[in-house]
Amino acid sequence: MTxxxxxxxxxxxxxxxxxxxxxVVQRHGPIVVTFPGTEEVTRxxxxxxxxxxxxxxxxxxxxxxVFLGSATPDIDGDAxxxxxxxxxxxxxxxxxxxxxxxxxLNRLGRAAPAEALTATFVPTHDRPLxxxxxxxxxxxxVARR
Amino acid sequence: xxxxxxxxxxxxxxxxxxxxxxxxxxxxxREPVAARVDDAFANRPVxxxxxxxxxxxxxxxxxxxxxxxxALPTSDPRNWNRQAQLHNExxxxxxxxxxxxxxxxxxxxxxxxxxLSGDSAFALPYWDWSTDPWIPADFFEAPLGYEVRDGTASAxxxxxxxxxxxxxxxxxxxxxxxxxxPPPPDGQYGLVEQGPHNHVHGLxxxxxxxxxxxxxxxxxxxxxxxxxxWVEWNIDRDHPLPDSDDWWHTEFTEFVDGTGRPVRIxxxxxxxxxxxAYRYDTQAxx
Numbered sequence: 001m002t003x004x005x006x007x008x009x010x011x012x013x014x015x016x017x018x019x020x021x022x023x024v025v026q027r028h029g030p031i032v033v034t035f036p037g038t039e040e041v042t043r044x045x046x047x048x049x050x051x052x053x054x055x056x057x058x059x060x061x062x063x064x065x066v067f068l069g070s071a072t073p074d075i076d077g078d079a080x081x082x083x084x085x086x087x088x089x090x091x092x093x094x095x096x097x098x099x100x101x102x103x104x105l106n107r108l109g110r111a112a113p114a115e116a117l118t119a120t121f122v123p124t125h126d127r128p129l130x131x132x133x134x135x136x137x138x139x140x141x142v143a144r145r
Numbered sequence: 146x147x148x149x150x151x152x153x154x155x156x157x158x159x160x161x162x163x164x165x166x167x168x169x170x171x172x173x174x175r176e177p178v179a180a181r182v183d184d185a186f187a188n189r190p191v192x193x194x195x196x197x198x199x200x201x202x203x204x205x206x207x208x209x210x211x212x213x214x215x216a217l218p219t220s221d222p223r224n225w226n227r228q229a230q231l232h233n234e235x236x237x238x239x240x241x242x243x244x245x246x247x248x249x250x251x252x253x254x255x256x257x258x259x260x261l262s263g264d265s266a267f268a269l270p271y272w273d274w275s276t277d278p279w280i281p282a283d284f285f286e287a288p289l290g291y292e293v294r295d296g297t298a299s300a301x302x303x304x305x306x307x308x309x310x311x312x313x314x315x316x317x318x319x320x321x322x323x324x325x326x327p328p329p330p331d332g333q334y335g336l337v338e339q340g341p342h343n344h345v346h347g348l349x350x351x352x353x354x355x356x357x358x359x360x361x362x363x364x365x366x367x368x369x370x371x372x373x374x375w376v377e378w379n380i381d382r383d384h385p386l387p388d389s390d391d392w393w394h395t396e397f398t399e400f401v402d403g404t405g406r407p408v409r410i411x412x413x414x415x416x417x418x419x420x421x422a423y424r425y426d427t428q429a430x431x
Binding site for chain 1: 238239295303304305306310311314318319320321322323327332333334335336338339340342343344346347348350354379380383384385386387388389392393413416417420421430
């Protein structure tokens with residue numbers, strides 16, 4: 001099959017939230033959000049962290065570095081999940097962000113389901129922010145026909 | 146969709162929209178059509194990395210085009226401000242239309258540049274912030290410089306957002322709904338938008354931090370790199386686009402061609418553009 005024909009076939013895509021656990025924010029410098037530990041999250045290969053950032057008014061430079069646990073920020077470390085940047089427009093509320101975290105969970109070898117899961121949001125620029133975050137168990141399907 | 150349906154869709158497009166995207170006309174052909182088409186596809190313009198020796202000619206043409214667009218009256222839809230206004234009024238963000246709309250936008254802008262620069266082989270050069278994290282020097286000099294900007298020559302794109310690890314995370318994610326965003330009106334960033342896209346807009350700052358960001362000539366070079374990332378994900382890595390009628394039935398009608406005439410661009414044409422109308426200097430599948 002040519003690249004063009006394959007490209008136009010596409011695939012049935014699905015991104016369904018099966019369960020989600022809202023986090024509780026603890027504000028001490030970096031923003032730390034704690035989620036209940038569950039075996040479902042530990043075992044799943046499709047876990048996403050979704051979050052909104054409040055306190056962004058007008059054009060804002062910067063973003064958040066996201067880590068699991070409360071480790072020292074190191075983007076080369078196992079706990080690093082990813083980075084998101086702000087881009088706010090007048091009249092438009094900032095959209096929610098999404099980061100897959102299963103790979104980081106696996107790297108950390110998180111095996112104790114009773115242990116609370118924490119995510120740490122480190123602003124790249126010093127400004128007051130609030131984060132509302134949720135850990136979500138996802139069904140992500142990519143099915144070529 | 147069956148393979149047969151996909152092939153028929155491709156052939157229809159190759160005979161129509163795809164050829165139009167490549168600037169071809171079967172009716173005007175004097176040579177065997179197949180040879181003309183193959184040559185035109187193989188020799189389609191190449192979008193090159195700013196900083197490479199081969200991009201110098203395109204940058205020179207880009208300067209002429211920007212100056213010419215700024216000099217056009219506002220009654221002309223190709224006028225520089227009118228082009229930026231398109232983004233302000235129609236540009237979708239935080240949805241799966243983010244990537245295709247911006248591809249169509251760049252495609253038509255490139256056509257306008259080609260017409261107004263007099264360079265029929267022009268292809269939009271792109272800023273590869275993943276390897277050259279500083280704003281290119283060409284964009285600090287007229288006419289590509291822009292006064293309403295925060296980023297200086299020392300401002301550096303952060304590898305946390307544009308470095309190899311960040312791009313690898315995007316390229317390895319197989320679901321377009323995660324990479325490109327969900328169908329509207331859900332309103333959620335995809336990985337491309339929330340990472341390198343937003344970061345570089347903020348890094349340059351000023352007007353680039355607003356919906357009138359295309360007023361800054363660096364906008365087009367930035368979005369070229371984002372489009373290259375989508376090409377790498379979709380074509381080189383062979384991750385699929387949605388097989389959804391809502392996706393494939395989308396049309397963009399707000400753009401104009403190089404002469405200022407309105408155009409209608411289907412999603413299928415948008416998807417095929419990097420295979421028939423232009424390609425990137427790094428593109429593996431051509």
